[in-house]
Amino acid sequence: MDNDAQIESIDGRRKRSARSSAAIIAATLTLIDNGNLSPTARQIADEAGVGLRSFFRHFNDMDALLEAVDRQASKHYEHLFLLPKPDGDIETRLSDYIDALSNAFERLKSPMLSVQFQMWQSKALQKNWARNQRRLRSHLEKWAPELFALPQAHREAVHAAASFDMWHRLRHHQKLSISDAREAMLAAMLGVLKD
Numbered sequence: 161m162d163n164d165a166q167i168e169s170i171d172g173r174r175k176r177s178a179r180s181s182a183a184i185i186a187a188t189l190t191l192i193d194n195g196n197l198s199p200t201a202r203q204i205a206d207e208a209g210v211g212l213r214s215f216f217r218h219f220n221d222m223d224a225l226l227e228a229v230d231r232q233a234s235k236h237y238e239h240l241f242l243l244p245k246p247d248g249d250i251e252t253r254l255s256d257y258i259d260a261l262s263n264a265f266e267r268l269k270s271p272m273l274s275v276q277f278q279m280w281q282s283k284a285l286q287k288n289w290a291r292n293q294r295r296l297r298s299h300l301e302k303w304a305p306e307l308f309a310l311p312q313a314h315r316e317a318v319h320a321a322a323s324f325d326m327w328h329r330l331r332h333h334q335k336l337s338i339s340d341a342r343e344a345m346l347a348a349m350l351g352v353l354k355d
Contacts, residue, residue: 181218181228183208188229189271197274201225227284233271234288240264241295246303254349257303258322258342261296265327266338272324296322306353314352321348 187207191199199207201222205215219225241264246253265272279285300322301307307315320326322345330341 180208180210180214183210184215184218184225185229185232188225189233192229192274193270195270197270197277223282223284226278226282227288230275230285230288234292237264237268237271240267241299250304250306250353251346251350253303254353255342255346257300258345258349261322262327262338262342262345265324266331269328273328304349304353310353314355317352318349321345321352 184204187204188199191203191207196203201215202212205212219228246256275285275289279289297319300319307318310318326345327341330336330344331338336344
């Protein structure tokens with residue numbers, strides 16, 4: 161085999177490998193979006209159309225896969241949390257903030273629940289979740305700089321009221337509509353801020 165043929169052969173294997181990795185990541189996201197919050201390697205391999213041995217050639221363990229899935233997902237979803245410049249009084253700003261945040265939470269419900277469900281077994285997910293929580297805190301503080309004047313306990317209460325956990329509780333456990341959940345979140349935040 162001449163040099164050109166060897167290079168072409170290696171390049172072909174790399175492309176197939178990249179396609180298989182991408183298929184495994186896409187399959188994981190599909191399963192999660194369809195409600196399987198913790199798919200097994202076998203389920204993912206079947207969905208991706210690859211063998212189990214091929215799965216583990218691409219990802220040494222589930223933690224490596226979960227980190228790759230989280231990286232891929234964040235490329236597509238981070239823009240949902242990039243909010244426009246805040247404007248207006250505190251109630252208007254928080255209402256706009258909650259509208260944008262709740263749209264993101266609704267769209268990302270399954271992936272976020274999956275991360276919470278699997279975080280105990282993945283250092284990468286724990287690290288990424290903590291990073292994303294810091295970003296959300298920073299966003300809220302830009303929209304409501306009034307937070308800095310509050311005692312720490314009150315500031316933390318406002319952050320808790322703006323969390324995915326609060327949103328999921330209002331929507332799933334308390335069965336509120338989107339508009340009622342937004343009103344409840346706004347009331348909780350303003351109740352602390354205006355106290």
